[in-house]
Amino acid sequence: MINQNPYDHNLDGKTVLLGVTGGIAAYKAAALASKITQAGADLHVIMTESAARFVQPLTFQTLSRNHVILDTFEERDPRVVSHIDLADRADLVIIAPATANFLGKLAGGIADDMLTTTLLAVRAPVFIAPAMNVHMYDHPAVKENMKKLYDWGYHFIEPGEGQLACGYVGKGRLEEPEQILHTIDRFLSGENGTMGESKPVTKDLKGLKILVTAGPTREAVDPVRFFTNRSTGKMGYALAEAARDRGADVILITGKTHLVPPDGVQVIQTESAQNMYDAVLSVYDDIDAVAKAAAVADYRPAQVSEKKIKKGDGAFTVEMERTPDILKTLGKRKTSQFLIGFAAESNDVEHYAKMKIQKKNLDLIVANNILEEGAGFETDSNIVTLIDRNGRSQNLPRLSKRELADKIWDEALKLGLGASAE
Numbered sequence: 001m002i003n004q005n006p007y008d009h010n011l012d013g014k015t016v017l018l019g020v021t022g023g024i025a026a027y028k029a030a031a032l033a034s035k036i037t038q039a040g041a042d043l044h045v046i047m048t049e050s051a052a053r054f055v056q057p058l059t060f061q062t063l064s065r066n067h068v069i070l071d072t073f074e075e076r077d078p079r080v081v082s083h084i085d086l087a088d089r090a091d092l093v094i095i096a097p098a099t100a101n102f103l104g105k106l107a108g109g110i111a112d113d114m115l116t117t118t119l120l121a122v123r124a125p126v127f128i129a130p131a132m133n134v135h136m137y138d139h140p141a142v143k144e145n146m147k148k149l150y151d152w153g154y155h156f157i158e159p160g161e162g163q164l165a166c167g168y169v170g171k172g173r174l175e176e177p178e179q180i181l182h183t184i185d186r187f188l189s190g191e192n193g194t195m196g197e198s199k200p201v202t203k204d205l206k207g208l209k210i211l212v213t214a215g216p217t218r219e220a221v222d223p224v225r226f227f228t229n230r231s232t233g234k235m236g237y238a239l240a241e242a243a244r245d246r247g248a249d250v251i252l253i254t255g256k257t258h259l260v261p262p263d264g265v266q267v268i269q270t271e272s273a274q275n276m277y278d279a280v281l282s283v284y285d286d287i288d289a290v291a292k293a294a295a296v297a298d299y300r301p302a303q304v305s306e307k308k309i310k311k312g313d314g315a316f317t318v319e320m321e322r323t324p325d326i327l328k329t330l331g332k333r334k335t336s337q338f339l340i341g342f343a344a345e346s347n348d349v350e351h352y353a354k355m356k357i358q359k360k361n362l363d364l365i366v367a368n369n370i371l372e373e374g375a376g377f378e379t380d381s382n383i384v385t386l387i388d389r390n391g392r393s394q395n396l397p398r399l400s401k402r403e404l405a406d407k408i409w410d411e412a413l414k415l416g417l418g419a420s421a422e
C-alpha cells in the first residue's frame with residue numbers, strides 16, 4: 001500500500017481495533033477509519049448499537065475491508081471466541097468517539113456489549129477520544145471515570161474546543177481524525193512512551209504553587225468598544241490543567257475566554273493588562289513558578305471615554321499609551337520564582353525569543369512562529385521551540401496544547417523548578 005502521509009508509517013502491518021460508540025461524532029470515526037486503513041493497518045471495527053444509529057456499519061465495513069461487529073453473540077468463526085480473538089490480536093485499540101455512557105461502563109467494569117466485553121480482555125494500549133456536550137464533559141461523574149481510567153493506564157486524546165453539535169461552544173468536540181492518527185502513530189514510534197506501557201500520572205509538581213496567566217486582554221476605548229487579540233486561552237488553560245494533574249496548587253489568572261476553567265484550580269478573572277498586572281502582583285510573592293501564556297496588550301487607549309463615542313463625519317484617531325510589562329516586572333522582582341515566558345513571533349523567532357529571556361530575566365521561553373500552520377492562536381496544537389536562559393534550544397514537533405503543557409512542565413523541572421523547595 002502506498003503510504004503518503006509521513007506521520008502514519010508506524011501503523012503499517014499493525015492490527016488496530018476501532019471502537020465506535022453512539023454520539024454524533026461517530027461520523028468523524030469514518031474518516032479516522034479511512035486514514036488508519038490507508039496507513040496500512042489491518043483495521044477491525046466494533047460498533048455499539050447506538051453508534052449504528054448514527055452511521056451504518058456498512059460504511060466502516062467498506063472503509064476497513066473487514067466485517068463490522070455489533071453483537072457479542074455473533075460468532076462467525078467457530079474456531080475462535082470472537083471477542084477474545086480480537087482482544088488478543090489487537091496491537092492497539094482506539095475508541096472514537098467515546099461517549100459519557102461508554103466511559104462510565106468501562107470505569108465500572110461493565111461488559112454488556114461487544115465493545116465493553118472485548119475491552120476487558122484487551123492487553124494492548126487503549127486510546128480513548130471522548131466527545132460530548134461541554135457540560136457533560138465537565139460533570140464530576142465523567143471526570144471521575146476518566147481519572148480512574150487514566151490511572152489504570154488508558155490513554156486519553158483530549159477533546160478539542162469549538163462549536164459543538166448541541167449548539168454550545170466549549171470542550172467536548174472529538175479531536176480531529178488527523179490529530180488522533182498522529183497521536184497513535186507517535187505512540188507506536190515510541191516517541192511518546194513505549195508500546196504496551198502507559199504513562200503514569202506522576203505528582204511531580206506536588207507542593208508547588210504555580211501561577212498561570214491565559215487568554216487575551218481587553219483595552220477599552222469606551223463602554224462598548226475595546227482592543228483585543230486572537231488569543232483563545234487554550235495554551236494557558238492546558239498548562240493550568242496539566243500542573244493541577246501533576247499535583248500543583250494552581251492559580252489561573254485569565255482574560256476573557258470561552259473556555260471552562262479546569263476544576264480544582266483557583267481562577268481570577270481579569271480584563272485589561274492593568275487588571276492582570278494587579279492580580280499577578282498580588283499573589284506573586286508566594287509563587288514557585290509562573291507560566292505567562294496570556295497575550296497581554298502592549299498598548300491601550302490613552303483616554304477611555306465614559307460615554308459611548310458617537311460617530312462623526314471624518315476619520316477617528318485613538319491615541320495609545322504603553323501598558324505595564326507584567327513579565328518584565330516579575331523578572332525584576334524575582335527572588336526564587338521560576339519564570340516561563342512565551343514569545344509569539346512572525347519572524348526571527350529564536351533571535352527575538354532569546355532577547356526576551358534576557359530583558360525579562362526568564363528561566364525558560366516557549367517560542368513559536370504564529371504564521372506556521374498548526375501553531376499559535378486559535379488552534380488546538382502548537383509547534384514551538386523551548387529555549388532556556390543559557391540559550392540551549394529544543395525544537396518540538398507539532399503537539400496538542402495539552403501535550404505541550406506537559407513538556408513545558410517536564411522541562412521546567414529539569415531546569416530546577418522545585419529544587420529549592422525540597
Ligand code: CTP
Binds near residue numbers: 292294297324328345
Ligand atoms: N507580556 C507581559 N506583559 C506585557 C506584554 C507581554 O507580561 N505587557 C508577556 C507575555 O505574557 C509573554 C511575554 O511577555 O509571556 C512575551 O510577550 P510578547 O507579546 O511575545 O512580547 P512583548 O514583550 O510584548 O514584545 P513584542 O510585542 O515587541 O514582541
